[in-house]
Amino acid sequence: MTRRPILVVAMPDSIHTARWLRMLPPDVGPLVLLPTARRDPIPDLGRLWPIRDESDLAAMPADAIGLWSAEPTGEEATPDALPPPIGFTNRRTILRGATIARAIRALRPTLLHTMEIQQAGYAALAAMPRLGEERPPWLVSNWGSDIFLYGRLAAHRPILRAVMTEADAVLNECDRDAALVRELGFRGRLLPPQPASGGADIAALPRLDALLPPSARRLILVKGYHGWAGRALHALSAIHLAAPALRGFAIRLLLAPSAVREMAQRLAEHDGLDIAAEPWMADHDAVLRRMGDARMMVACGISDGIGTTLLEAMVLGAFPVVSNTGAAAEWLAPGRDGLILPPHDVAALAAAISRAATDDALVDAAASRNRATVDRRWDLRRNAVSAAAGYAEVIGAGRRAAAA
Amino acid sequence: MRLPRIVVDGEDSSRSRGLLVVSALHLAAEGLHGIAIAVMNADDPPMAAAVEVLQGETGLRIEPWPASVAPRNVLREARLFVSVAVDDTAHLPLGEAAALGVPVIAPVQFPAPHADADALALLRAAHDPKALAGRMLRALGRIAITA
Numbered sequence: 001m002t003r004r005p006i007l008v009v010a011m012p013d014s015i016h017t018a019r020w021l022r023m024l025p026p027d028v029g030p031l032v033l034l035p036t037a038r039r040d041p042i043p044d045l046g047r048l049w050p051i052r053d054e055s056d057l058a059a060m061p062a063d064a065i066g067l068w069s070a071e072p073t074g075e076e077a078t079p080d081a082l083p084p085p086i087g088f089t090n091r092r093t094i095l096r097g098a099t100i101a102r103a104i105r106a107l108r109p110t111l112l113h114t115m116e117i118q119q120a121g122y123a124a125l126a127a128m129p130r131l132g133e134e135r136p137p138w139l140v141s142n143w144g145s146d147i148f149l150y151g152r153l154a155a156h157r158p159i160l161r162a163v164m165t166e167a168d169a170v171l172n173e174c175d176r177d178a179a180l181v182r183e184l185g186f187r188g189r190l191l192p193p194q195p196a197s198g199g200a201d202i203a204a205l206p207r208l209d210a211l212l213p214p215s216a217r218r219l220i221l222v223k224g225y226h227g228w229a230g231r232a233l234h235a236l237s238a239i240h241l242a243a244p245a246l247r248g249f250a251i252r253l254l255l256a257p258s259a260v261r262e263m264a265q266r267l268a269e270h271d272g273l274d275i276a277a278e279p280w281m282a283d284h285d286a287v288l289r290r291m292g293d294a295r296m297m298v299a300c301g302i303s304d305g306i307g308t309t310l311l312e313a314m315v316l317g318a319f320p321v322v323s324n325t326g327a328a329a330e331w332l333a334p335g336r337d338g339l340i341l342p343p344h345d346v347a348a349l350a351a352a353i354s355r356a357a358t359d360d361a362l363v364d365a366a367a368s369r370n371r372a373t374v375d376r377r378w379d380l381r382r383n384a385v386s387a388a389a390g391y392a393e394v395i396g397a398g399r400r401a402a403a404a
Numbered sequence: 405m406r407l408p409r410i411v412v413d414g415e416d417s418s419r420s421r422g423l424l425v426v427s428a429l430h431l432a433a434e435g436l437h438g439i440a441i442a443v444m445n446a447d448d449p450p451m452a453a454a455v456e457v458l459q460g461e462t463g464l465r466i467e468p469w470p471a472s473v474a475p476r477n478v479l480r481e482a483r484l485f486v487s488v489a490v491d492d493t494a495h496l497p498l499g500e501a502a503a504l505g506v507p508v509i510a511p512v513q514f515p516a517p518h519a520d521a522d523a524l525a526l527l528r529a530a531h532d533p534k535a536l537a538g539r540m541l542r543a544l545g546r547i548a549i550t551a
Contacts, residue, residue, distance in 0.1 A: 069462035086449045152460045153453060226423075227450040233421060237513075237531035259418050266490075267512055302457060347532045 003057040004108050005030040005066065006391065007136070009100060009124060010115035012067075013036065015284065016143070016196040016308070017115060018044035021065055023198040023384045029110065030057060032066035034103050036095045036119040041067065044284070068103050078103065080126040083155040085118040086228035094119050097126025100250035105134055110395045113139045115196070117146035117163060118156070125163050137398030140167040141197045144305030144326070145229050147180050161185050169249070169394040173305035174327030184320050189397065191390040195306050199383035202375050205315060211292045214317045214367050215360035220249050220353075221291065221318065222254025223299040223309055224277065231323075232260045232361040234346050235300040235310060236267060241350035243271040245357045249295070251275040254309070287312075296356040299326075301315050302343050306331060311378050314338075314370035319356050320362040321349070331373055407465060409440055410544070411478055411506070413487035414451045414468075419495055421488040421513065426454045432537035433462035435546040441465040442467045442478050460488055475500050482506045484543050505525070509539050526546060 006028060010017040012035035016211050020032055022044070032051050035041070041048060047061040050069035060066055070234035079091040088094070100123055104112065114120035121140050127168045128135065140163060150156040164170070164186035171191045172178060179191055222239070226232040234254065239246060253264055256277040291297070294358040297320055304326030313320050314331065320338035322328045334340040339352040356363060376382075412429065416422035422445065429441065446455050446468035454513040459466045469478050475497035479485060485501045487493075489512045501508050511526035512519070 086453050131515070149453070154455050225415075228453055231423060231427075233416075234424065234427065234533075237424065240513075240531050259416075263490075270514055303456070344426070344430040344533055346424075347534050350532075394411055 002054060003029050004110045005031050005032045005227060006111045006113060007034055007035060007068075007100075007103060007107060007109035008027060008113045008115060009034045009095065009120040011035070011039075012041040012045070013039045015042060015044060016198075019197040019200070020115065020387070022046060023380050023387065024391075025030045025384055025388050027064065027287055028388050030060060030241050031058070032065060032068055032103070032109070034068040034095065036116070036123065037093050039298035043282075051107070054108075056115050057107060059130060068099075070102070070106070072096070072099060074098070078318060080123060082119055082122045082126060082159055083118075091122075095123045097123050097128075098125055098130065101130035104131060104136060107205050108134060109136050111139060111391060111398070112136045113141065113391075115141040116143045117141075117160070121146070125159070125166060128166050130369065137168040137394050137401075138166065138336055139169045139171060139191075139394050140164075141171045141196065142173065142177055142181065143304075144173060144286060144307070145303040147177055147184070147301035148305070148325075151180055151184065157184075168398065169390070171390065176327055176330070177305075189394060191393070192386060193380060194383055194386060195308065195311060197308050197311075198387055199378050199380035200311070200315070201380045202315060202378065205288060206292055208317050208367055208371055211317055214295050214319055214363040217293055217295040217318075218249050219290075219294045220246070220251045220357070221294045221313075222251060222253050223297070223301075223307075224253040224260050225301065226257060226260050229301045229303040231300040231302060232256060233342050234343065235298050235349065236260065236263045238298075238300070238346045238349035238353055239273070239275070240267055240271060242354045242357070243267070243273055245354040246273055248260060249274065249357060252290075253277040255280065274357075290317065292316040296321055296353070298349075298353060299323065300343050300349060301325060311374055315374040315378070317364055317367035317371065320370075321352050321356050331377070332366075332370060337369050337373075406503040407438060407440040408483050408493055409442055409467075409481065410436075410486065410540070411442045411444060411482045412447070412485075413445060413496065414443040414455065415471075415487075416448065419490050420445075421426060421490065421530075422451055423454055424531075425486060425487050425536070426451075426458055427533035428536040428540065429458055429464065430462060431534050432540055433464055435544075436462075436464055439483075439544070440465045440467055441470040442469055442482070444469050444473075444475060444478050445471045447471055476504070479504050479506050484509065484540065486510070486536070486540055488513065488536065492516070507543060509536070511536065525543045 049064035051066035447470040511530035
């Protein structure tokens with residue numbers, strides 16, 4: 001008899017989705033990914049198996065992840081009447097609640113796990129009224145800004161309340177959000193926080209003693225997001241103010257949109273800095289090698305969880321200079337292992353960047369402590385055990401509730 | 405009684421830095437209570453979210469205005485107009501502000517080499533929201549934060 005699957009609703013092109021699903025041990029049961037949008041799945045997901053019904057599931061090889069592939073029909077064509085995430089004009093390209101309900105009826109999963117709230121979680125909320133006794137327990141993963149930022153927006157707050165009222169369990173990225181989900185009315189199981197990506201294979205990453213000490217590195221990486229949460233243009237204004245301390249460094253921007261790239265060009269011409277945008281890299285190993293060449297990593301924004309870029313910086317010795325609107329302070333000692341600043345105070349950010357560029361003792365001393373912290377808390381094997389235990393706990397509670 | 409009001413430019417683009425102005429409002433918030441703040445060009449979703457967060461965090465009275473409303477209609481009776489421009493101020497409603505007698509603070513991040521002394525004096529405020537906040541508060545006769 002085919003084991004009933006765990007249905008995971010998530011972005012198919014996200015490295016977090018891939019890392020999480022590939023982290024889970026096989027004994028959690030077969031996994032089926034229901035994509036939040038029709039986008040190409042990220043290659044890191046590995047072998048995928050099309051799933052339309054239980055017979056596809058029965059034929060799925062043990063090393064594959066199922067990918068919900070049934071063509072939408074009927075009410076699945078109609079977008080849910082819910083607010084889109086910032087940056088989307090509507091929900092036309094986002095998965096419908098009717099599709100989640102259909103997949104649940106077809107596959108009878110033991111658990112519904114939505115990863116990220118404004119796309120996956122809202123769609124699952126729209127699925128709930130369509131489900132009766134076949135409704136599985138619902139675990140909501142809250143990524144970075146899903147509640148910390150969206151919970152302050154009038155159009156989203158009532159929807160988040162409804163999600164939190166329906167959810168059986170919540171998995172936050174950081175301790176900060178525990179109080180926020182309770183404020184929104186959540187009364188279910190709060191699983192121990194974990195980064196959205198679950199964990200990384202730390203043992204496979206270069207050891208610090210195989211890399212140049214941070215003080216000998218001449219590369220500065222800057223997160224290039226700018227818009228709904230990122231404030232990369234603030235970071236570039238800080239670099240402009242700190243320019244005298246930054247000559248001789250290569251400054252590279254990650255994932256920068258056109259306005260940020262244009263600003264970098266102006267700084268190169270105006271301040272004589274070696275600053276440019278980096279192309280997107282499909283090969284994540286190359287991304288990590290680049291981080292291992294960096295003296296510091298700068299990120300400025302009004303909202304985040306525990307960003308993967310921050311964890312990668314910590315593990316590879318790049319000194320973090322980040323905003324206080326994420327969860328960095330839950331992972332490092334501010335002022336000692338990283339510099340954490342309000343996103344609006346560009347002058348303070350400039351002073352922090354200058355300090356990290358010139359204080360060799362500071363950046364060298366932080367590296368080994370940050371590595372040890374991430375070794376302990378972001379390790380794939382340890383976090384896989386914790387994730388599997390969380391799944392078992394939520395599934396078990398659901399069974400007990402159904403039997404009662 | 406109507407509150408005194410200031411107008412800020414919320415456009416965040418390759419020619420204006422509206423999110424930097426919002427940061428200045430965060431830093432100036434203590435000195436801005438009792439003043440209504442009209443944000444022009446506030447309908448771009450990232451700016452709309454930033455304005456909502458500003459209001460929630462500071463309790464300031466914010467009036468978001470969409471780009472479709474003529475600047476003259478927003479600027480009328482304002483005590484101050486604030487914007488941060490990237491290269492020049494040609495796209496800003498400075499003529500309307502002058503016609504309505506509204507004082508202007510409009511620093512430029514990368515002014516032309518022949519820029520006048522006023523533009524050069526505002527260079528720091530074009531990149532530093534705390535310096536911009538100080539300028540705003542001084543222009544309003546409020547106690548300035550220390551830059």
